[in-house]
Amino acid sequence: MTPIWSGLSIGAVYALIAIGYNVVFIAYTTFNFAHAQLMMFAIFVTYWGLVVAKLPVVLIFAIAAVGIGLIALLEEFVAIRPVKGAHAHLVTTLGMATLLDGTTRLIWGDQVLKVPAVGSDATFTLLGGRISVPEVVLIVSVVAIAVAMIVYSRRSLTGLALLAMAEDRDAALLRGINVKRLALGAFVFTGVLAGLTGPLVGPKTFAVSTLAAALALKGFVALAIGGFGSLPGALLGGFLVGLVESLTGRWLGSQLPTIMVFVVLLLILMLKPTGLFGTTRERMV
Amino acid sequence: MALPRQLRALPSWTIPLVLAVLLVAAPWLGISSGTRRLLLLTCILALLSSGLNLSFGYTGELALGQAAMYATGAYLTGYLAMHWINDLALLVLVAAAAALLVGLVSGVPGLRLGGWSLAMTSFFLVLLVPQLLDLLEHYTGGAVGMVGIPRPRLLGAELSSLDMYVVVAVITVCWFAVMRNLITSRHGVAFQVLRESPILASSLGISVYRMKLTAYAIGAIPAGIAGALFAYVDKYLAPHSFGFTLAVTVLAASILGGAKSIYGPFVGALVMQYGPLRSTEFEQYTQIVYGVFLILAGTLVANGLAGLANRAVARLATRWRPTPDAAAAGEAAPVGPTPDGPALPPLTGARLAVTDVRKRFGGLQALGGVTLTAVPGQITALIGPNGSGKTTLLNVICGYYRIDSGSIHLGDAEITGRSTHDVARAGVARTFQTPLFPEHITVREAVAAGAYSPRHVGMPAAILRLPRYRRAAAADRAEVDDVLRLVGAARLADVEAASLPLGTRRLLEVARALVARPKVLLLDEVASGLDEDEIERLAGLIRAIRAAGTTVILVEHNFRLVLDLADAIHVLAQGELIASGTPNEIENHPRVLSEYLGVRQEVHP
Structure with a gap:
């Protein structure tokens, strides 16, 4: 049972990344390569706040949320807004990702830094497996965030406007939706969300400058499994990737998990390229 | 004044050839080691x-897998040279084949979904390289690296480092010649059509998926070759040479030189090697500099140094050649065939039969059981109010939409449910409501x-410029000239198509x-x-096409034009046929008058 708990908690992290990708996808029909870097930055900020500056927990959450939100805002202005088209965005957001990776390295170096839990870090036995308090908090929060976002996107006017925008940007514009501001809001929201969840994720992943690349890939696999644009899909995909990774590591050896996840990605792309919850949109001429 | 004109009159390969000779002969020109x-x-x-340019620049699919193919070529060459046979020519071929295989295997799933999947799967592939090398430690030396690669031999003779330089330079020159021949052939144009508009590409009979896969897989070949050469040059391979940084360096060189250019990558690579890659102090800031560079290059520089150079040449050319060019001339005189009707060489038409075709979009019934037939040598017109399903029917015939039920036959062959490029290859060509011309x-x-x-x-025929290719290219040229003359646009042949006015593009x-x-x-x-003059010309052209024997289906709102041209008219309303007949019958059909033309009819009981 322990590997299952561990898989679910790391899966929650992948689900968070996939949710971030999804929001940007809905708002811009594009892919933000640098989202995992935003999350990584939040984790390093948490480390700095808890270990180096010894700040109160509330303040750390606030700094991470505002700081990462600002980085996201900056990214929107330099890497998303000036260029058009998903492939151009791939290059510029990849640039942003590389830039953030390099900056992290320059500030914090290459070491693996242990990030303490913001609350209790006790472990206990649940259904025959060991699980720690931060892991429980992580899983529960991510499920709660996903559910809240699903409800919000279907019930609130803003959520509906976002969905309308994803469907047809021009039509939404003609309906009086301020497409640019709404999209910017969504983009900054992904940054704030990464900032807020960073302190929860840190104890699980630790802080290391190569973290983002790993998170980006697993997050993408979660997205591909769930289907582009689907929030429930992202949640489920994240947990699936986490479980595959953790169970492979447990039963097949420590060199294989990443390769196994890659195999899962290939299988999904070959068998059901739209993902579990994705829909094909009929092409328009 | 005279020199530049003479320079431009030279064949386009002259300057690259001179540079290639200089590159190969560089060691004898007194350069340092x-x-x-x-x-x-x-x-x-x-x-x-x-x-990378082949897939990223020309077909528009960002791929980072070059580093993985490079690693494949390098490690395979290193291992085989140590344990099997040390022959440069053979191992270069083996490395190219292995890289091609990696390209195919990673490209198939990556391209299935389209969009960013290839970028991500190939990115994943690159990050797996160190893990795979570790897993195969017995063969690759794992994290320690592969040591003891022997000096290269070619046909039994050992190569000195000077010989090796010449070999590398010659291989590079050969590859660029291959690229040049491929891109300047019709395949190059097909790549660009694909990049700009997959919809257009498939309507021209190009399979989007196969073509992208081909470009990505061919792009793997030079990566494998480069790997083989690198193994022989350094004689030591370690995982860190093949990581993500390399992938980004390759991308940076491509963007810097111009992703959509043939020789750009060489210039980009030269700048990268002379600049950032040479200094070691830079290492700490590598990622930051690359990151900033990618953002800047992605937002500011269109098509890199090659793009800048082309623009400069174009500007100079217009300054030196002040005669009005074709675009300006095109505006002065109307474009189009003469109304009295040009003659076309005979074409074989085929009967198109649509039987009880139904198509729904969610709750909306777009086509509710449409049956009609169009025969060769006739113009069959389709009219109806907006939203009546005319364009949907065309899209269904072309295979853009899958139908819910019914069947479509072309001659004796069924084309129901076949993909767009298949239908196009079977002999269905079309125009679009908004003309599609890539920039x-x-x-x-x-x-x-x-x-x-x-x-x-x-x-292969295009790359080697075989007689078959040359014949086809010459025939193409003649045929395109003929057709352009026919539509009266012969003098616009060298103008950018997307820049022309709507009527001309139609x-x-x-x-x-x-x-x-x-x-x-x-x-x-x-x-x-179109204005009235243009419509006149167009009508003449359509009549000529009918006379040539093709089956013409015309969707049109201009009722007069339809009555004038068509042999048979079908009227659609809300996805159903409400009337079919000759122009005469349709003109007086009461439902057509009320539903389409909006003419009120007195009801006579």
């Missing part, structure tokens, strides 16, 4: 970037693209469809937005 090594590494990086493509190239799949010439779309020698020609609102 340090410079020689830099040039060597430039060649290797240029091979990598050039492969930066001349009228001649755009029209010639119509012949790409009907008279396909394989890539005629050019018809020209492009004609070059494919279609059995069935679908014209989607081809007269809308």
Whole structure:
């Protein structure tokens, strides 16, 4: 049972990344390569706040949320807004990702830094497996965030406007939706969300400058499994990737998990390229 | 004044050829051994970037897998040279084949979904490289690296480092010649059509998926070759040479030199090797600099140094040649065939039969059981109010939409449910409501693209410029000239097609469809937005196409034009046929008058 708990908690992290990708996808029909870097930055900020500056927990959450939100805002202005088209965005957001990776390295170096839990870090036995308090908090929060976002996107006017925008940007514009501001809001929201969840994720992943690349890939696999644009899909995909990774590591050896996840990605792309919850949109001429 | 004109009159390969000779002969021109090594590494990086250009620049699919293919080539060469046979020529071929295999295996799933999947799967592939090397530690040396690769031998003779330089330079030159021949052939135009508009590409009979896969897989070949050469040059391989940084370096060199250019990658690689890659102090800031560079290059520089150079040349050319160019001349005189009707060479038409076709979009019934037949040598018109399903029917015939039930036959063959490029290859050509012309493509190239799949010439033939390719290219040229003359746009042949006015582009779309020698020609609102003169010309052209024997289906709102041209008219309303008949019958049909023309009828009981 322990590997299952561990898989679910790391899966929650992948689900968070996939949710971030999804929001940007809905708002811009594009892919933000640098989202995992935003999350990584939040984790390093948490480390700095808890270990180096010894700040109160509330303040750390606030700094991470505002700081990462600002980085996201900056990214929107330099890497998303000036260029058009998903492939151009791939290059510029990849640039942003590389830039953030390099900056992290320059500030914090290459070491693996242990990030303490913001609350209790006790472990206990649940259904025959060991699980720690931060892991429980992580899983529960991510499920709660996903559910809240699903409800919000279907019930609130803003959520509906976002969905309308994803469907047809021009039509939404003609309906009086301020497409640019709404999209910017969504983009900054992904940054704030990464900032807020960073302190929860840190104890699980630790802080290391190569973290983002790993998170980006697993997050993408979660997205591909769930289907582009689907929030429930992202949640489920994240947990699936986490479980595959953790169970492979447990039963097949420590060199294989990443390769196994890659195999899962290939299988999904070959068998059901739209993902579990994705829909094909009929092409328009 | 005279010199530049003479320079421009030279064949386009003259300058690259001179530079190639200089590159190969560089060691005898008194360069230092340090410079020689830099040039060597430039060649290797240029091979990598050039492969990336094929998929990223020309077909628009960002792929980072070059580093993985490079690693495959390098490690395979190293291992085989140590344990099996040490022959450079053979191992270069083996490495190229292995890289091609990696390209195919990673490209198939990556391209299935389209969009960013290839970027991500290939990115994943690159990050797996160190893990795979670790897993195969017995063969690769794992994290320690592979040591003891012997000096290269070629046909039994051991190569000195000077010989090796020459070999690398010659191979690089050969690859760039391959690229040049491929890109300047019709395949190059097909790549660009694909990049700009997959919809157009498939209507021309190009399979989007296969073509992208081909470009990505061919791009793997130089990466494998570069890997083999690198193994022999450094004689030591370690995982860190093949990581993500390399992938980003390759991308940076490609973007810097110009992703959509043939020789750009070499320039980009040269700048990278002379600049950032040489200094060691830079290492700490590598990622930051690359990051900033990618953002800047992605937002500010269109097509890198090659783009800048092309623009500069174009500007100089217009200054030196003040005569009004074709674009200006085109505006002065009207474009189009003469109304009294040009003659076309005979074409074979085929009967198109649509039987009880139904199509729903969610809750909306777009087609509710439509049955109609169009026969060769006749113009069958489709009219109806907006939203009545006319264009949907065309899209269904072309295979853009899957139908819910019913069948479609072309001659005796069923084309129901076949993919768009398949239907196009079976002989269905079309025009679009909004003419589709990719940017930066001349009228001649755009029209010639119509012949790409009907008279396909394989890539090897194009790369080697075999007689078959030359014959096809000459025939293309003659045919495109004929068709352009026919639509009266001959003098616009070298103008960028996308920059022309709407009326001209509509005629050019018809020209492009004609070059494919279609059995069935679908014209989607081809007269809308044209002035009366242009409509006259267009009508003449359509009559000529009918006379040539093709089956013409015309979707049109201009009722007068339809009555004038059509042999049979079908009227659609809300996805159903409400009337079919000759122009005479339709003109007086009460439901047509009320539902389509909005004429009120007195009801006579």
